[in-house]
Amino acid sequence: MPQHYARRLLASERTAEGNAHLGWMLAFVAGATNAGGFLAVQQYTSHMTGMVSAAADGLVLGRAQALATALGALLSFGAGAACTALLVHFGRRRRAHSVFALPLLLEAACLLLFGLLGAWLAGLRALFIPAAVAVLCFTMGLQNALITKVSRAEIRTTHVTGIVTDLGIELGRRLCGAGADAARLRLLGGLLLAFAVGGLAGAWAFKVMGYAATLPLAALLALLGGVPALDDLGRLRAR
Numbered sequence: 694m695p696q697h698y699a700r701r702l703l704a705s706e707r708t709a710e711g712n713a714h715l716g717w718m719l720a721f722v723a724g725a726t727n728a729g730g731f732l733a734v735q736q737y738t739s740h741m742t743g744m745v746s747a748a749a750d751g752l753v754l755g756r757a758q759a760l761a762t763a764l765g766a767l768l769s770f771g772a773g774a775a776c777t778a779l780l781v782h783f784g785r786r787r788r789a790h791s792v793f794a795l796p797l798l799l800e801a802a803c804l805l806l807f808g809l810l811g812a813w814l815a816g817l818r819a820l821f822i823p824a825a826v827a828v829l830c831f832t833m834g835l836q837n838a839l840i841t842k843v844s845r846a847e848i849r850t851t852h853v854t855g856i857v858t859d860l861g862i863e864l865g866r867r868l869c870g871a872g873a874d875a876a877r878l879r880l881l882g883g884l885l886l887a888f889a890v891g892g893l894a895g896a897w898a899f900k901v902m903g904y905a906a907t908l909p910l911a912a913l914l915a916l917l918g919g920v921p922a923l924d925d926l927g928r929l930r931a932r
Contacts, residue, residue: 773834
C-alpha cells in the first residue's frame with residue numbers, strides 16, 4: 694500500500710473522498726470478519742441487534758449460557774467503541790498523525806488474537822466460543838466507532854441495515870422525480886458491495902485456511918495504520 698495513500702485515508706483533516714475510501718475498505722474487513730467468524734462461532738458479531746434479541750430470548754426461556762454470551766457480546770462491542778473514543782482523544786491531545794490509526798492497529802491485534810485463540814482453543818468449545826465472540830465484538834465495536842468519528846456519523850461499516858435503507862430512500866427520490874444524490878448513491882452502493890465481497894472472501898478464506906484467514910485482514914489494517922504511527926515515532930525521535 695503506498696505510504697501517501699495510507700496517510701490520506703487516515704489524515705486528521707478529513708475529506709469526503711478519504712472517508713469513502715476508508716469506509717469501503719473497512720466494510721470489506723467487517724464483511725469478511727462477520728462471515729468468517731460465523732463459520733467459527735456460529736454467531737454474527739458485527740451488529741448487536743441480534744444479540745439484544747438473543748439476550749431477551751435467553752432470559753425468557755431460562756437459557757443462562759445464551760443470555761451470558763449475548764450480554765458479554767454487548768459489553769464487548771460497547772467496550773470496543775469506548776476504547777476507540779479514548780484512543781482518538783489521546784491522539785488528538787498530542788496532535789498525533791496517528792489519531793485514527795491507533796484503533797486500526799488495535800483491531801489488527803484483535804484479529805490476530807482471534808486467529809491464535811482458534812488455533813489454541815478450538816477444541817475447548819465451551820471456553821473458546823464465548824472468548825472468540827467477545828474478541829470479535831470488541832473488534833467490530835472498535836471499527837464502528839472509528840468510522841463514525843471519522844465521518845461524523847455519516848458512514849457505518851459493520852452492518853448494512855442503514856445502508857440498504859438509505860439506498861432505498863435515494864432510489865425512491867429518483868423514482869418520484871425529486872432527484873437522487875449521485876455521490877451518496879455511489880458511497881452507499883460501494884459500502885454494500887464491499888461488505889458483500891468481504892463476506893464472500895471471508896467465508897471462502899475460512900473454509901480453505903481456517904483461522905489463518907484472519908492474517909491477511911490483520912496485515913491490511915496493520916499496514917494502513919502503521920504508516921501514520923511510524924510518522925509519529927519519527928517525530929518523537931527527531932525531538
